[in-house]
Amino acid sequence: MPIDAALPMEDAAPAPGPPRPAIYRHRASTRLWHWVNAVTIIIMIGSGLTILNAHPHLYWGAYGANYDHAWLHTPRWPGFLTIPGHYNLAIARRWHLLFALVLGFGLLSYMIVSVVNRHFQRDLRVRAKELSARHLWHDLKEHLAFRFHDAANPGAYNIFQKLSYVLVVFGLIPTMIFTGLAMSPAMDAAWPWLLDLFGGRQSARSIHFIAASGLVVFIIVHLTLVILAGAWNEVRSMVTGRWTVPDEEEA
Amino acid sequence: MSGILTRRALITGGAASAGLLLSGCDQVAQVPAFRKILLSGDAMNQGLQRALSDRAALAPEFSEAQMSPRFRVNGTHKPVNPAYDALLAENFASYRLQVGGLVDRPLALSLAQIRGIPARTQITRHDCVEGWSAIGKWHGPLLGTILKAAGVRSSARYVVFTCADLMDGKPYYESIDLIDAFHPQTIMAWALNGHALSVGHGAPLRLRVERQLGYKHAKYVMKIDAVASLAGIGLGKGGYWEDHVDYDWYAGI
Numbered sequence: 135m136p137i138d139a140a141l142p143m144e145d146a147a148p149a150p151g152p153p154r155p156a157i158y159r160h161r162a163s164t165r166l167w168h169w170v171n172a173v174t175i176i177i178m179i180g181s182g183l184t185i186l187n188a189h190p191h192l193y194w195g196a197y198g199a200n201y202d203h204a205w206l207h208t209p210r211w212p213g214f215l216t217i218p219g220h221y222n223l224a225i226a227r228r229w230h231l232l233f234a235l236v237l238g239f240g241l242l243s244y245m246i247v248s249v250v251n252r253h254f255q256r257d258l259r260v261r262a263k264e265l266s267a268r269h270l271w272h273d274l275k276e277h278l279a280f281r282f283h284d285a286a287n288p289g290a291y292n293i294f295q296k297l298s299y300v301l302v303v304f305g306l307i308p309t310m311i312f313t314g315l316a317m318s319p320a321m322d323a324a325w326p327w328l329l330d331l332f333g334g335r336q337s338a339r340s341i342h343f344i345a346a347s348g349l350v351v352f353i354i355v356h357l358t359l360v361i362l363a364g365a366w367n368e369v370r371s372m373v374t375g376r377w378t379v380p381d382e383e384e385a
Numbered sequence: 386m387s388g389i390l391t392r393r394a395l396i397t398g399g400a401a402s403a404g405l406l407l408s409g410c411d412q413v414a415q416v417p418a419f420r421k422i423l424l425s426g427d428a429m430n431q432g433l434q435r436a437l438s439d440r441a442a443l444a445p446e447f448s449e450a451q452m453s454p455r456f457r458v459n460g461t462h463k464p465v466n467p468a469y470d471a472l473l474a475e476n477f478a479s480y481r482l483q484v485g486g487l488v489d490r491p492l493a494l495s496l497a498q499i500r501g502i503p504a505r506t507q508i509t510r511h512d513c514v515e516g517w518s519a520i521g522k523w524h525g526p527l528l529g530t531i532l533k534a535a536g537v538r539s540s541a542r543y544v545v546f547t548c549a550d551l552m553d554g555k556p557y558y559e560s561i562d563l564i565d566a567f568h569p570q571t572i573m574a575w576a577l578n579g580h581a582l583s584v585g586h587g588a589p590l591r592l593r594v595e596r597q598l599g600y601k602h603a604k605y606v607m608k609i610d611a612v613a614s615l616a617g618i619g620l621g622k623g624g625y626w627e628d629h630v631d632y633d634w635y636a637g638i
């Protein structure tokens with residue numbers, strides 16, 4: 135934990151003028167899941183890229199091998215991006231399939247806790263009025279001016295934040311899990327609907343790759359916005375839960 | 386603290402920690418205690434998948450129209466083994482599948498005898514650990530039929546397949562448990578797509594264990610043994626790849 139985080143809040147963000155208010159923004163369950171998940175996803179991407187190096191061709195349908203038509207040939211992923219750092223399919227699969235359990239059961243626990251403590255209902259529920267063209271346009275302009283918080287309710291997520299978190303939590307990560315399961319020959323026997331859902335094992339493999347790419351895009355945008363919104367304050371809030379309301383008019 | 390400093394520190398710090406995490410993974414994987422955890426995913430996935438599936442749940446089967454136009458050969462293309470060459474030269478006339486270990490009636494079956502056992506035909510998907518899949522039509526008797534004929538004793542827990550292809554001078558081998566051995570789609574295939582197995586695909590006889598990945602499907606099977614434990618066979622991890630490069634013994638995913 136950073137030293138600052140342990141200090142009283144007034145000292146945490148030295149600023150000219152009167153101290154800015156701090157609020158308790160992230161619950162312990164959210165923070166715990168966030169960091170476990172962040173490490174897990176980096177491990178999944180690194181080990182996934184080693185697995186992809188084993189057969190860097192993607193197909194649609196039930197089957198697909200060297201003689202069949204591949205819709206995508208991926209480049210060879212260099213060692214500084216892969217786990218392990220040299221090509222070893224067996225060890226990459228060990229990482230991937232062990233941390234697949236952390237990812238899957240982590241998401242499940244986080245979802246249960248977040249329904250019970252009403253994090254989802256309170257913070258992620260998208261309201262109809264937020265989706266109106268006027269509201270979206272207004273929020274977009276605010277984003278472009280690097281103002282990310284509603285002055286009247288600074289702790290609330292804005293609509294783009296909500297939509298991207300909903301997409302990741304309920305869309306991309308579950309897609310990773312279910313396409314991952316659809317590639318398992320044993321799970322295909324146990325749950326044949328997995329194959330119907332994705333249109334065959336090689337389609338599931340392609341979708342696994344596309345959704346992984348979506349997660350990479352999310353990570354890049356997410357980190358960029360954290361930096362623009364005030365990196366120190368944002369990261370600290372995800373560690374300690376306490377977040378200083380930024381003075382965005384000045385920014 | 387100035388915003389610029391924070392930003393720069395965070396970008397560098399973030400990139401550095403992601404890099405450290407990636408390379409750190411290799412370091413951590415060498416620590417014996419963590420390596421044990423890393424390798425324990427095998428048993429966890431096995432336990433979980435077995436708990437979620439019916440023992441006799443069938444792998445999907447396909448129609449002829451859904452078959453791969455060409456079925457890729459992988460792994461050994463032709464065993465480098467004079468004994469195998471001799472068998473091949475006489476079209477496996479003196480081939481005998483040895484069935485032994487913890488059985489009441491050890492068997493030595495000729496190819497003609499094996500072809501005489503009622504067979505199953507199944508069009509299934511073969512999934513290689515590398516990621517590709519091919520669909521083909523396999524034909525051969527149930528492993529369960531052969532094991533019942535030999536009378537597997539109740540002390541047996543696993544079935545071990547010893548093959549004609551030599552890896553570093555020692556035979557390739559694989560093993561499965563009795564749940565998979567007696568599964569209704571686990572067959573000893575002697576034909577693929579309507580033809581006797583080619584050498585590349587494992588002539589004269591190979592295992593099909595449809596709910597696991599390709600490396601479990603031992604080719605060139607010479608001997609089947611029922612055993613109580615995998616310790617003492619090879620390096621004790623249940624198969625050539627398991628012994629030498631730490632592939633999972635349970636290859637259901």
Ligand code: HEM
Nearest residue numbers: 178179182183186234310311314315317339342343346516
């Ligand atoms: C953040 C989560 C994940 C990421 C970023 C990720 C990424 C990848 C990538 C890039 C590959 C290589 C090829 C491909 O796209 O198919 C791969 C392969 C694979 N993944 Fe994941 N994955 C994730 C989660 C999971 C989960 C939860 C499971 C299991 C339930 C899983 C199971 C697999 C399997 C079985 C393969 C091997 C496929 C093959 O044989 O090529 N993955 N993953």
